[in-house]
Amino acid sequence: MTITEAPQATRRLTTSKAMVEAIAQEMERDPSVFYLGEDVGAYGGIFSSTTGLLERFGPQRIIDTPISETAFIGLGIGAAVEGMRPIVEVMFTDFMGVCLDQIYNHMAKIHFESGGNVKVPMVLTMAAGGGYSDGAQHSQCLWGTFAHLPGMKVVVPSTPADAKGLMTSAIRDDNPVVYIFHKGVMGLPWMVKNPRSIDEVPDGEHTVPIGEARVAREGSDVTVVTLSLSVHHALDVAESLAPQGIDVEVVDLRSLVPLDRDAIVASVAKTGRLVVVDEDYLSFGVSAEVVASVTDRDPTLLRVPPQRIAVPDVPIPYAHDLEHAVLPRHDRIERAVRTAMGR
Amino acid sequence: MTQTLDREPAADVRHRLDLLREMVRIRLFEERCVELYSAAKIRGFLHVAIGEEAVAVGVNAVLDEGDAVVSTYREHGHAIARGMSMDSVMAEMYGKATGCSRGRGGSMHLFDVGRRFYGGNAIVAGGLPLAIGLALADKMRMRPTVTVCFFGDGAFAEGEFHECVNLAALWRLPVLFACENNLYAMGTAIARAQAETDLALRAASYGIAAWPVDGMDVVAVEEAADRAVDRIRAGGGPCFLELRTYRFRAHSMYDPERYRDKAEVARWRERDPIDLLTHQLTAEGGLSAEARDAMAAEVTAEVDRAVAAAEAAPLEPAEDLERFVYTETEA
Ligand SMILES: Cc1ncc(C[n+]2csc(CCOP(=O)(O)OP(=O)(O)O)c2C)c(N)n1
Ligand SMILES: [Mg+2]
DSSP states (O other): OOTTOOOOOEEEEEHHHHHHHHHHHHHHHOTTEEEEETTOSTTOOTTSSSTTHHHHHOTTTEEEOOSOHHHHHHHHHHHHHTTOEEEEEEEEGGGGGGTHIIIIIIITTHHHHTTTOOOOOOEEEEEEOOSSOOOTTSOOOOHHHHHHSTTOEEEOOOSHHHHHHHHHHHHHOSSOEEEEEEGGGSOOTTSOOOGGGEEEEESSOOOOOTTOOEEEEOOSSEEEEEOTHHHHHHHHHHHHHGGGTOOEEEEEOOEEETTOHHHHHHHHHHHSOEEEEEEEESTTSHHHHHHHHHHHHOGGGOSSOOEEEEEOSSOOOSSHHHHHHHSOOHHHHHHHHHHHHTO | OHHHHTSOGGGOHHHHHHHHHHHHHHHHHHHHHHHHHHTTSSOSOOOOOTTOHHHHHHHHTTOOTTOEEEOOSSOHHHHHHTTOOHHHHHHHHTTOTTSTTTTSSOTTOOEEGGGTEEOOOOSTTTHHHHHHHHHHHHHHTTOOOOEEEEEEGGGGGSHHHHHHHHHHHHTTOOEEEEEEEOSEETTEEGGGTOSSOOHHHHHHTTTSEEEEEETTOHHHHHHHHHHHHHHIIIIIOOEEEEEEOOOSSOSSSSOOOTTSOHHHHHHHHTTOHHHHHHHHHHHTTSOOHHHHHHHHHHHHHHHHHHHHHHHHSOOOOGGGTTTTSSOSSOO
16 A cells, blocks of 8 residues: 555664663553553663653553562453553563463463453563573573463564564554563663664564564575574674675574464575574473474475574573573584584 | 670670671671672672671571571672671682582572571572471471571562461461561662551561561661570561661662662661671770771781682583582482
8 A cells, every 4th residue: 555655764772772662652652551560660670671661651651560470460461351451571581480370371371261252462571581690590581481381472572673563563462472582682781782782773663573583694504593682693603604605594583472484494495404593491492393393394404403502401500601601602603503514 | 606695695795796797797798799790700680788787697696507597689698697608608709619509609599508508599589488498397307496588678579478477377487587678679669569568567467476676786686586586496486577777789789779869878878787886886995996997907808818719719610510400419
């Protein structure tokens, strides 16, 4: 219809600002949207997920809660069932342990249990990931666990533009959507500087369909399927290997549920080589699921065995060197790509 | 310290000098940690308890060797007061193999089984279930021991807190619930999170002895803890102390402190527990300026040694990473 649509104007924003922009725009557009969580008001969210929103929308819609995750997630579910569109923040994915019942037995099942009669249009946001020595209870990703449990969509943006587009889509979705942002992609002034955490973001309304992967870099030799902060690392590795004649394609999943299996298969069909990079634990998780997406469809697409780079099955250690040894960082990604290439 | 307690601790100048020294040890240790954090020697989230030392020292002063302690992420003071060496704690902050948790735990996960110090827990209210379990085990084995569980005012908002206090009361478990009410949970003032801010009153509703204490007065803390622990040891069931205190610095190292007044912080700083006791002892003639300086110098030297040892200590080799996910001894 809009044949003459002008390309959308953009400006450079950090991921956190892009995420906040989407929330603000949706709150302007739809009075049923509100935001709830610990220190999301005056404090602005410890990972800057709500900076400036209290000033703009007031305490009726930007609501600080006590440290009562079970209560306030359940409360979000109740409000959503009544037709509100709450965005509920759990400060760290690691804290899902204290409130998982509300998430997987209630938020994720009510629609099914009610035979489709009851809808839960809520967004559950949380910060994930390590790399800054925050220890075993503050550094996990755990997105694979949410993705494993049916009934909720799971999105994991890596870029500022996707952070905005996926947030907008998540708020408008009639399903519960778990929106997980890695602290390392947010562009926080007090974290290690990440040049990819600031980038062009479309002005105005911007949506990204949930369930569509994105080819972050085209290449012909080997496919790296990854998500969140690991996309940034994979792109760095791809750039460093290009002069050596290794042409890496990087696929950013963006969404785990639904998983864009077609995009994975299409890329591997082209390259014949697969490396999966995931900052979650190795076993029983995302990396195996990605490999199965290919082998279920056509194992002969793989010219060499797939490589999986993830956190070996150990809790995240505090000591900097040990932590970096378990995380999927550049050195490990590069080694896996070289192994896949036989060089 | 426990030995002298029966003989009028409050009147005993030497005993109070010991308490003062313990508080100074924690203060200077943590102040050094802040510096080391700025120098990127210590990483992650660092939560210091500067201003809250009287709580750690006063409560630990009445414990026996066999008693157990469970704490939070703001636990350096509890660990040091419990007798863990500065060397082992500092090495842990450095992530070194000689640290009390071999560098795996970090600032928020200090452990020392020998002293029955069971962490170091970074989940709000996450330590309470563990504490009542320790107490149950002690009770089953008919040990006359007490488990002290430190936690913040913020824990009152979690269901775990209420489940645990109820169970401990119901089964008369030997637990001292030591609530460090510093009036804030991160950036949230207590009145913005708790419908009833009288925490001792709420704890009492579970049918246990519970009362508020001036947490800036180490002697008051010690007396209250002594009374509580006596009662628990005698089989009276759990007790709850609301230790009213204040953290002088940010929640962790980075924190814009937009949620409280500078004037409020200044007011509380006037009740600095170390200054209070120092003035008191000085006024009584129990502490000369020279003795005070000597104490500071000795403690500084102790901190220096811990830092030097941590600097020199080895890291755990990455090959050992998978150790301790599971036990190494055959069942
Ligand atoms: C289950 C859980 N929710 C949230 C957090 C994040 N968090 C860490 S400390 C804290 C405030 C705790 O306040 P309080 O219990 O009063 O202890 P204080 O820091 O004041 O010593 C919060 C919300 C957490 N660690 N665990
Ligand atoms: Mg507090």
